[in-house]
Amino acid sequence: MRIALCDNKRIYAEKADKFHEYICPLCQEVVILKKGRIIPAYFSHKIHASCKDSFHHEEMTPWHIYFQSLFQEDQIEVVISSDKEKHRADALINKTIFEFQHSFMSYQEFDKRNQFYTKLGYHLIWLFDMKEEYDKGNIKESMKRNNLFEFDSPLSTFKHLDLKENITLLFQLGGRGEKESDYPIVKIEWKNDNFTRFIAKQVRFSSYIHPKS
Numbered sequence: 001m002r003i004a005l006c007d008n009k010r011i012y013a014e015k016a017d018k019f020h021e022y023i024c025p026l027c028q029e030v031v032i033l034k035k036g037r038i039i040p041a042y043f044s045h046k047i048h049a050s051c052k053d054s055f056h057h058e059e060m061t062p063w064h065i066y067f068q069s070l071f072q073e074d075q076i077e078v079v080i081s082s083d084k085e086k087h088r089a090d091a092l093i094n095k096t097i098f099e100f101q102h103s104f105m106s107y108q109e110f111d112k113r114n115q116f117y118t119k120l121g122y123h124l125i126w127l128f129d130m131k132e133e134y135d136k137g138n139i140k141e142s143m144k145r146n147n148l149f150e151f152d153s154p155l156s157t158f159k160h161l162d163l164k165e166n167i168t169l170l171f172q173l174g175g176r177g178e179k180e181s182d183y184p185i186v187k188i189e190w191k192n193d194n195f196t197r198f199i200a201k202q203v204r205f206s207s208y209i210h211p212k213s
């Protein structure tokens with residue numbers, strides 16, 4: 001995680017120092033500042049901490065950090081609470097939550113997050129890093145029709161997904177570029193029952209952050 005509390009204020013790990021105590025905004029336990037030369041600074045729980053936020057890993061990938069960097073400081077890692085649960089959204093703007101997913105996610109975990117956030121009335125925008133799936137040929141553009149894509153072997157993650165439920169699904173596909181911003185992002189608009197085929201239209205991610213009023 002990149003944000004912790006110091007005297008009840010949200011502090012970015014990059015701006016934190018070793019002389020203060022930092023608290024996890026979720027479980028209120030003391031967290032440790034990790035600063036290295038290669039990976040960006042982050043906060044980590046102590047080894048036996050039992051933070052209730054099962055939604056996120058502590059260390060983040062450069063991919064994740066790139067997309068978070070498109071948001072303002074007060075929009076990222078926002079704690080969302082219901083009566084029984086608390087979770088940390090990757091980013092929040094008004095009633096829209098952004099989640100960035102780089103590694104494989106089980107459908108149980110995916111369904112759980114979707115239920116948690118949509119029940120509280122949030123619109124959820126998922127961005128999945130599918131560059132590898134695209135580059136290795138598991139996602140292919142179908143020759144028959146424009147914008148129609150196919151999964152060779154569909155990911156189980158999406159097996160219960162209903163796009164009518166206030167959820168937007170975006171994939172970042174591979175194929176070109178060196179920077180994250182060079183890779184195309186597509187909005188998934190339709191699926192068949194087992195999510196082998198879908199229609200994907202290229203979108204600009206920034207249009208979700210700054211929607212036209």
Ligand SMILES: [Zn+2]
Pocket residue numbers: 024025026027028029045051052053
């Ligand atoms: Zn915690």
